[in-house]
Each structure stands twice: as structure tokens, then as C-alpha cells.
Amino acid sequence: MAIIAWAKAKTGIPYSVGDILRMSHSVTGEYKRVEKITTAWKPPSEGFFKFNFDGCSFGNPGAGGISDVIRDGNGNTIMSFSGPAGLCDANEAEARPLLFGLRWFNLHKLGPLIVEGDSSNSIAWAASRCAGPWKLTNILDEIRDLMRSIHPQLVHMHRSMNSTADALAKDGARRAHMDAIVDESLIRDC
Incomplete structure (x- = not known):
């Protein structure tokens, strides 16, 4: 956190230390993979x-x-x-x-x-x-x-x-x- 506070002070980043920690994936390049939900309509069983x-x-x-x-x-x-x-x-x-x-x-x-x-x-x-x-x-x-x-x-x-x-x-x-x-x-x- 000290490094983030130092970087914030030196660069004038308009974000709080907490915001920077939450957005750390932007800096590290670590993104969670999001699975896209693909669904399609299905017909009912025979007779329904x-x-x-x-x-x-x-x-x-x-x-x-x-x-x-x-x-x-x-x-x-x-x-x-x-x-x-x-x-x-x-x-x-x-x-x-x-x-x-x-x-x-x-x-x-x-x-x-x-x-x-x-x-x-x-x-x-x-x-x-x-x-x-x-x-x-x-x-x-x-x-x-x-x-x-x-x-x-x-x-x-x-x-x-x-x-x-x-x-x-x-x-x-x-x-x-x-x-x-x-x-x-x-x-x-x-």
C-alpha cells in the first residue's frame, strides 16, 4: 500500500488507494475470465x-x-x-x-x-x-x-x-x- 500511496503522490492519480487496489487487474494484467451464458429456447416434450x-x-x-x-x-x-x-x-x-x-x-x-x-x-x-x-x-x-x-x-x-x-x-x-x-x-x- 505504501508503494500505491507513493505512486499516487508522484503521479497525481485522481483515485484513492482503495480504488487503485480494486483496479489492480488493470495494472497487473490479471483479468478473470467471464463465461458468456449462451442459451437457446427449447421445445417442450412431445404432447406438451x-x-x-x-x-x-x-x-x-x-x-x-x-x-x-x-x-x-x-x-x-x-x-x-x-x-x-x-x-x-x-x-x-x-x-x-x-x-x-x-x-x-x-x-x-x-x-x-x-x-x-x-x-x-x-x-x-x-x-x-x-x-x-x-x-x-x-x-x-x-x-x-x-x-x-x-x-x-x-x-x-x-x-x-x-x-x-x-x-x-x-x-x-x-x-x-x-x-x-x-x-x-x-x-x-x-
Whole structure:
């Protein structure tokens, strides 16, 4: 430390001795190797369906977008939608597509369902009877009712595994209308 204090005094480095110690890897060239997490979406097991949802808010609150993608065990897209959510905060933008997708899935009764999203709040609130912001009470109550009817498996996932729903939600926030694609032939096959 005495050497660092001496170097600081001689060179006029604008950092404290503690900062210099914390940044010592810059001087010594010793860097810790950081492993990049590479993840990819995986289809569900045969006979199951996977529902990925996402929402976004450009501001908090700000212009929001929502999206859902439901796929079968072969990775075929059964249904996808994206569109604007209006002025909302991030929590509402994440809860609304979860509700929409569960409503759609409950209507079509396709089979066992895995629900994946990168919103830890929405996943936790859907699994709990008492949690969530008061302004989302009606949305969360309906989500929980649908959960009791459908009995899906809830999975919180890394954002990189939810890239399709993420891109659709961001695109939806920039549009004035909802876009939906449903493959009726795949629904009839289920």
C-alpha cells in the first residue's frame, strides 16, 4: 500500500488507494475470465405445449408492448400475437400478456402447458395468492383462476431464451394495432 500511496503522490492519480487496489487487474494484467451464458429456447416434450410471454414499457410508465408465442412439442408455432399495451409500467406490461395467453389456452384446451417468461415478478405473482401491486389485483386474480383451471408449469427463464417474445413485444409497442397469427391446422391436430 505504501508503494500505491507513493505512486499516487508522484503521479497525481485522481483515485484513492482503495480504488487503485480494486483496479489492480488493470495494472497487473490479471483479468478473470467471464463465461458468456449462451442459451437457446427449447421445445417442450412431445404432447406438451410451451407458452412464452413478454411485455415491455419504454418508460415507467411509458408506451408498452405485449406478446405471446405458443408452440407444440415439435417447436411449431400454434399462436403468436403482439401489439400495443398503451401507457403502462413494466409490471403491467409483463402481466397482461400472461393473462391473454392463459385465456387463449384455456379456450382451446390443447393439453399440458409450460409457461415461460423472463419476468420474475409475473411468475412469482401468478404462483402466489397474496402478492402483487394493488393496481394489478384484477389481472392477477384472473391469472390465478386460470392457473387453477389449466395447471401449467411456471418457469422463470433468462431473457436470452425468450428472444422471440421479447422482439414481438418491442415491435408491438411501436404499432397502433394488435397482430395475431393462429395456425388452425395445428390446433385441430391436438
